[in-house]
Amino acid sequence: MDTLFFYSFAVLTLLGAVLTITRKSAVHSAIWLIVSLMGVAGLFLLQHAEFLFAVQIVLYIGGIMVLFLFVIMLVNLEEAAREAQFNKQWWLALACALIIAGEVFFVIRRGSDAFQLPPSVAPAGQEGNVQMLADALFKNYLLPFEVASILLLVAIVGSVVMAKKRI
């Protein structure tokens, strides 16, 4: 069952991603991005990261995407949509991406013997995931958490400074 879910979420993710970067209209791209991110969220769920699943849905899909759509409306992409969507180097980029994919594949194939992880620890119980997360977050990762808050503050201030006409 997990397998099936994994494949469907994986396909959803990748398909969404591909469509994101190929759609002509930015709005369509944004929607497909949502689809892709939801696929990722599904993968999170499969790995028993319920809290992150929630974060992904709420924050990303609810937050970032609104922001994107907002900007799309703001900067009026009508004209941009009429022009060519890909730049002149797309074929080169595609070739590079394929080569890298090939390389990764090759590396992994060749060194599959070496590809060993430490033995897996028994999966944590399904219950209490959020609690454990909170525990870790506020004990071990208290510092990054605080820093992240500054980061967000900077982001807020920064985007305001940038976007406002006059300050």
Added chain:
Amino acid sequence: MTDLYTATDHFVLLPAIMLALFGCALLLFEFVLGGRDTRNWLMSIALAGLGATGWSLWRQQVEINKGIDTINAFNGSVVVDGFSLLFNWIFLACAFIVLLISYRYLEIEGEHHGEYYGLVLLAQCGMFFLATGMDLVTLFIGLELMALCFYIMVGFLRGQKRSNEAALKYLLLGGFSSGFLAFGFSILYGLSGSTNLHVIAEKISGRSATDPVLLLGIATTMVGLLFKISAAPFHMWAPDAYEGAPTSVTAYLSVGSKAASFAILLRIFLVALPSAREAWLPVIIVVAMLSLLIGNLAAIAQTNIKRLLAYSSISHAGYMLLGLVAGNETGIKGIAVYLVVYTFMNLGALLVIVAMRRADIIGEDVDEFAGLVHKHPVYAVFMLIFLLSLAGIPPTAGFLGKLYIFLALIETGHWGLAIIASLFVAVAIYYYFRIVRSMFIRTEASETAAPPLASSWGIRVALGITGALTLLFGIFPEPVIRFAQESLYR
């Protein structure tokens, strides 16, 4: 584990707290009391923040000087040791000088806002974590904090297309590289099950060098980090960002950001990945050589001095990487010495360009420097010192940095690299001296006719400090060397 926040934690974190506190205060100050007559206050608060930071760093330094190796905090995710203090002092000096030179410059550009000062301090806060972090998460978040601040600062001249463009390019490429870095970090985590660098090192040391996942992780981590220090071929953001950014930010970016990026690079390569040295060493060699080649050659054709300095900073990154290539005590110490020296000389050179910016004159083109010596001999002479230092000619400090790199290379038997690196010194002289020529030899009246330089007490103080130190470190380098020695290897 039981205590969430111990006294040690506080002691370690104090500089960051100061920076964050004053930084946030500055951000808020502008919101609350925005207005034209508050600008002196902004400057004072920012300087006070740096003072407080310096004080807390000094306390740490005193502690370290007592012979304590490292002070761990937050379960080892943040440490204070000689290494972190060395870098923090660099950041502090850099931020201090950047503040000094910004005031008048922002006035002229018409973008004088409290956010700027706040961002300077918060960026330094990010750098603090890059120097002290021992944990992938802390490092990553610190890196992003710093980067975000810089994205905004680069684009701070919102009304100017060049600034917008630079910020956007920097952001897009920075984001791109962060993506790779995050991916690399995720794999490092995956290989070890921990985000602590020491644990990672321990787990990785047991793996074979051909482990594909490890290689994938190293590769992606590496490109992320090399991007940050603007080493070729991941350097291409640097010229554009440097050129488009406000010059004071260019100064900060080229020195502070680079030093911080070197801090994280060294931490990761030396603490987390020493066992994979044979895998990354050849790459670093190639990257260093490419940086020297591209940085120096491309600089030759530049007429914009900021852009020229950007390319030269790429080549400087190449030199510093050669210290990592040598990898021995001398090499690492060499990087530290080089960074210290580079801080002052590069800041100095850029602050002269800052002073060149005045009404109607951009002051970034080589031709605009023509005949500078007639009108402003002091500036011209100081610029000469900085340029000589950048080129690595004794008795300026820059020579010391290069000397250490050569020392390390020769000591470890990398003769070929040493020869190539030394030959690029000659190339560098060529383009630096185009500026010298413009300032001293060309006699066109362009400068004499122009209004006087945008000099201010801040710039003068900064010029004095950087110039004096650049010369002093060149003639009496013992303190710098000893400092680096004691910070890194006691």
Added chain:
Amino acid sequence: MDHLLSLVVFTPLVGMLLLLLIPGSNKQLIRYWANFVGLLGFVVSLPLMTGFNKGQAGYQFYEHADWIPSIGATYTIGIDGISLLLVLLTTFMGFISILCSWSAIQDRVKEYYAMFLLLQVGMLGVFVSLDFFLFYMFWELVLIPMYFIIGIWGGERKLYAAIKFFLYTAAGSVLMLLGILLLYFQYRAQFGVYTFEIAKLMNTTMPLDIQRWVFWALFLGFAVKVPMFPFHTWLPDAHTEAPTAGSVILAGVLLKMGTYGFIRFSLPLLPKASIDPFIVQVLAVLSIIGIIYGAMVSLMQKDWKKLVAYSSVSHLGFCTLGIFAMTPNGLTGSVIQQINHGLSTGMLFLVVGVIYERRHTREIAEYGGLAKVMPNYAVVFAIAMLSSAGLPMLNGFIGEFTILAGVFEINKLWAGLASSGVILAAAYLLWLYQRTMLGKVTNPKNEGLKDLNLREWAIFTPMIALCFWIGLYPKPLFDVLEKPVAQIVERVRPGYLQQQQQKLEAPIPAAAVLVEPRPAGHAQ
């Protein structure tokens, strides 16, 4: 005085710093001050001569202080006979070139003299340093003022010449630095201590191939400076474009830094490499090519100054040839020839400068018949020319002859080839003299030229006196050089001195002299 040598080295620096305090508009005061400092620099260096004990081997006026303990760099200075002569040459030529700029330099006077005094510090430092690191500092310090002297006050192609000078020498010296570092680590590997002190580095024993590497690295630095044959192309440009005083100091002192480097560092530090047949042959051949080539190219020049510049290549070829003969005579002659070249080529440049100041052209074709208009000038030029051409009783002969004698001991063919330089020197110099001084005054612009003035006499008189002094009574120079040169030779060719001594004293068996003994029947 314990710090006499430091005083000598840093007097110009102090003078320069004080000079900076004088307002730039007060040109006259600046000139007086600069000349005073130049003279003072010379005067304070005189006690070196009187206080020098020529019987004592090793360094004198030795000073030592820690400088950068972390890397083992020290402030160690001291002089032996070789450096003594070069230091005196430097202070003397420094004064002369400052004096000769009095009227030639009219704009940016303050900077000009500041640069000159700074240059002086660098050159003096090079000759007294006994620590490689210190040496390198001074070595590079020289570049910057020279760059400006050529670049700001030079001729038409000054920019090109200045940067060419800088790039060539800087590239060479960075490679030299690598050689120094290699040596430094060799010492460290043997003794476990970091040091740049020459005296200590001498104790390093290195395998031949490492020595070779170090040798070639140092060679690049020095050879560019000298300049030896394939590295010489910066010289004509720099000389030609530099202002008179710049050319004088460049020819007079700066080039000697390279030859001095060979003598002070390459030979004693790397005795095995220095005597390596391949290296010696390559260097000797390069020197000989330099001698002939420089002279031949001189013949072709249409530019007065360029001609003199190329003649420097030829003369310096003699110096390097003498060095790489590595015989007492070769080395002694080389040092003396360095002094001589400083004086005579310096004078030739001054001669060009005198006329350039009056006519602002260096084209030989522009002149002719000046002897009629400026008889005193013609006499001075003649003496300079003859000194440069190696006429006996003048200084050039002493040096060249001693070098030839030294080279002859080692290789007769080299000496033979080198002696052709003597012929060519006469050719190009006389031809120059003829084209400029003799004949009728064809160019009307030359008719009203003024002869030497008092200041110019003041410049030339001591130089001419020195030329004659060295030509007639060079013994003091030889005495001063005897000990240090013997030391170097003993290091490079152990036993050579004794062998030579014995050879001169022992009777030579007839068979050694004759290819074949004469048949007995012919005996009378």
Added chain:
Amino acid sequence: MNFLDSIWLIPLFPLMGALIMLLFGRRLPNSVVRFICPGTIGFSFLLSVGAVIQLSSTAEKSHEFIQWFWMPAIKADWGFLLDPLSSVMILVVTGIGFLIHVYATGYMAHEGGFYRFFGYLNLFVFFMLILVLANNYLLLFVGWEGVGLCSYLLIGFYFEKKSASDAGMKAFIVNRIGDAAFILGMLYMFGLTGSVRFTQVAAWFESHHLPAETAAWGMLSTIALLFFIGATGKSAQFPLYVWLPDAMEGPTPVSALIHAATMVTAGVYMVARSHVLFELTPMTSEIVAVVGGFTAIFAASIGLVQNDIKRVLAYSTVSQLGFMFLAAGVGAYWVAVFHLVTHAFFKALLFLGAGSVIHGMSGEQDMRHMGGLKKYMPTTHWTMFIATLAISGIPGLAGFFSKDEILAQVYGSAHGSKALYVVGITTALMTSFYMWRLMYMTFYGTARSHVHAHESPKSMTVPLQVLAVGSVLAGWLAVPKLFGPVGFHTFSDWLEHYFGAEHGGHDIPELALTSLSVLAAVLGIWIASRIYLKVWDGPLYRALLNKWYVDEIYNYLFVNGLVKGGAKWMFWVDRNVLDGGVNGAGWMTRTVSTLAMWWDTWIVDGLVRFTAFTVKVAGYPARLIETGQVQTYALGFFIGVLALLGYFMAR
């Protein structure tokens, strides 16, 4: 007064004279100059006479005097040596020098630069005295070069005349070729014997009992040959004689003093000085003799047809010098020196006489425009008449004795040969011919020009008369043993003792030889009287007139071909290959960037922006990467990743 210990004063006087002239001469009136300069030489002459007299009374006949240690490199002192050979030389130099100085006061009276002329002349005498008084080769070389310098200065005295300064330069440079060889010889000598002091060298040779190098070419032969090459330069022997005829551009007293009487004989002196060496190297001696003989006949043949009065004398000088080398080559050193002395008298006289003629003819030198001067210039005529008789070898006069002795030695000495004798006697015939041709063309017949000739002033004629007396008497110092009473062998005894004469060889049929040479002289005079004005057009004549085209050949081969061509080529190499090599290394740099020079030129030339742009963009790939396209940057980044992974894959 002890003259022997004050021999250093002998050169000092002329030096002082020279210094006074060159430093202050311009301010002195000519009358003072006229007094000082000959005066110093006169003093020196007196000192020399005193010294020689004292020397003759000492037992060892040699006096060495060292002033200071001069040149440590080859242990050479600054010291003087007075021995029979040098005493002869100083007497000639100061004596004839004095006369010529006196003559010059008259001859140069109307020239500009009077003081300068005398300054140079005094300087010359100084160097010449150094040369002959030196106690070692190196100091000899000082004088050697010094006289070369003065010769240069004096030939080019009329420096406004291009031909004059050309000639001076030629003289100096040709001499330098010889000098280089001389230097090498000295070094060889030092390497071998450990000294260059004459006495020590000689002692060394004697103490080591070296066998002579006859069968093989050895070190000694090399040294001797190098010395001889040096001598050929200074003494104008084939092939380095070419400068001497040109040197006639100088004022006539100069030609007389330097290019006839003294300087050019320095080579002979030097060979004589090194006689110990040359005796040990018969092969080199042979070369000396052959070169001398060849030069003698060769120069004489050119002299046959020249029309310039001074050139005839110049070639005659070359020819006579050849005679001296011929003598030295066959081992008759004292004879060579003897001829040197007699030649000094009559040749100086001839030159001075010619100078007087030129003076009287207001500068005319071409004999075709003279003739019939006898009645206008009687003193000049009769003095020259005597000199010409002397040089022709008419018995009783100086030239007869010395030339006859040479021919006898060539015929009879152990190293001589019949062939050389034939050459010698032919040359004697030619000499007689061209000298009488000169006399006829100048003094006899009818005047061929309208210049009003006049006799020269006393200051010129008195020296002529004194020299004429000398030309008669000098020969009697060494009358062949065949003829004279015993007392007349002063000279030969004086020198033979020094040279340690060895007269092995055949018995010399002296009477026959003497008759033969007299016959040759008379025949020459007779032919000359018949055809002195004839011009017979033919290839040989033209070849002779053009001096066998030697100058042209040299010019083509060396001056234009080797030196200028080579220099041109080398300069080209310098500019294009060497600099090109460096620039080629910089080429990469340049293709990737703009050299500032180019950039400057563009701006200065105001080339259209487009060109600048294209070149800039097309030329410099490193910048080209920076397209300004953010995605290209990202692509670069991406390719970096690609390469990195590729590398990891490959390892």
Added chain:
Amino acid sequence: MAPISIGHYLVVSTALLLIGALGVLTRRNIVIILMSLELILNAANINLIAFSRYYGNMDGQIFAMFIITVAVAEAAVGLGILIAMFRNKGTVLADEINLLKW
């Protein structure tokens, strides 16, 4: 079908990374480039979550949370800068911003 291993997640994340990179490299519209950056960061997240589960510790999840935070911040600032630029230049096409070059 093979059981889902950590390798599968790695493949998916790598693919996502490449797709995101491709988007950055090829799309002219900067907004879409910013979206592609989100994809790249999500690739890292997939890894982190998978490894987190594998090791049974929370570090990966927390790291992922921070990465999401960073992604948000980056997007916000990026869009802010984009707006500022759009205001000045009137374009959102990446290949039309080429004032700074060479």
